[in-house]
Amino acid sequence: MTSTNQSIVLMYHGTPTANPITNYSLQACLFQRQLAYLDKNGWHFAKISDLLEDKALPSSSVTLTFDDGYADNFENAFLPLVENGMKATWFITTDCIGKHAQWMRPPSEQTKMLSADQIQEMSNAGMEIGSHTCSHPDLSQLPFKQQLDELTRSKQILEDIVQKPVTGFAYPFGRYNEDTLQAVQAAGYQWACSTRSGWFKKDDNPLLIRRVTVFSGDTSSVLARKLNFADNDVSLKKLANYYLKRLKTKLTPQP
Numbered sequence: 001m002t003s004t005n006q007s008i009v010l011m012y013h014g015t016p017t018a019n020p021i022t023n024y025s026l027q028a029c030l031f032q033r034q035l036a037y038l039d040k041n042g043w044h045f046a047k048i049s050d051l052l053e054d055k056a057l058p059s060s061s062v063t064l065t066f067d068d069g070y071a072d073n074f075e076n077a078f079l080p081l082v083e084n085g086m087k088a089t090w091f092i093t094t095d096c097i098g099k100h101a102q103w104m105r106p107p108s109e110q111t112k113m114l115s116a117d118q119i120q121e122m123s124n125a126g127m128e129i130g131s132h133t134c135s136h137p138d139l140s141q142l143p144f145k146q147q148l149d150e151l152t153r154s155k156q157i158l159e160d161i162v163q164k165p166v167t168g169f170a171y172p173f174g175r176y177n178e179d180t181l182q183a184v185q186a187a188g189y190q191w192a193c194s195t196r197s198g199w200f201k202k203d204d205n206p207l208l209i210r211r212v213t214v215f216s217g218d219t220s221s222v223l224a225r226k227l228n229f230a231d232n233d234v235s236l237k238k239l240a241n242y243y244l245k246r247l248k249t250k251l252t253p254q255p
């Protein structure tokens with residue numbers, strides 16, 4: 001069992017078979033090892049909506065979230081998850097469905113995105129589908145009306161595909177402003193994921209759910225440290241500083 005009894009949300013992107021072209025994607029073989037690690041160490045797999053529900057969760061719940069909607073997620077993440085009876089949450093950029101991630105150049109195998117049929121199949125298999133806007137803009141740079149349009153249209157498109165309410169959202173690049181928080185609510189979403197790291201806490205603002213980022217080099221031991229500290233930076237240098245600080249606090253005489 002893990003040493004924490006807390007819930008945590010992890011953020012993934014692509015899961016290519018080949019070496020990832022960005023630091024945000026995780027090679028399929030490493031992803032498989034992370035899944036095995038989580039399973040072996042007693043983590044319970046929950047969707048975001050499960051975390052937000054009133055009923056008590058098993059201790060140590062983990063939510064796997066996948067941003068953008070990469071096609072390689074289907075074979076290398078969705079299928080292994082289904083095989084093991086595990087659930088996860090996906091955030092889809094609707095302009096790119098069945099195409100390429102338009103903000104990544106040049107187009108390649110790793111910029112291919114999930115098709116509408118695949119998204120529907122994933123939803124039918126119990127995976128949670130949320131929105132990641134239509135065109136993946138930095139929302140904080142757009143006027144309110146345009147932000148609302150990105151949020152409303154993507155929600156409608158996804159609901160047409162999965163034939164059920166889409167209530168969750170994730171901010172592209174983790175960027176938002178006050179207008180964004182209002183637009184997310186006005187568009188009818190109930191919760192949204194940020195890219196700020198930390199534990200999932202039920203009392204936190206549901207429009208700013210914290211997530212820990214998984215990077216391309218994250219072995220199972222790096223993941224283990226992330227699960228312990230809920231931080232994106234778990235380099236040994238940072239952890240050494242952390243323990244040193246705690247030690248100093250302990251050694252300082254208290255008034």
Ligand SMILES: [Zn+2]
Nearest residue numbers: 067068172173
């Ligand atoms: Zn994104």
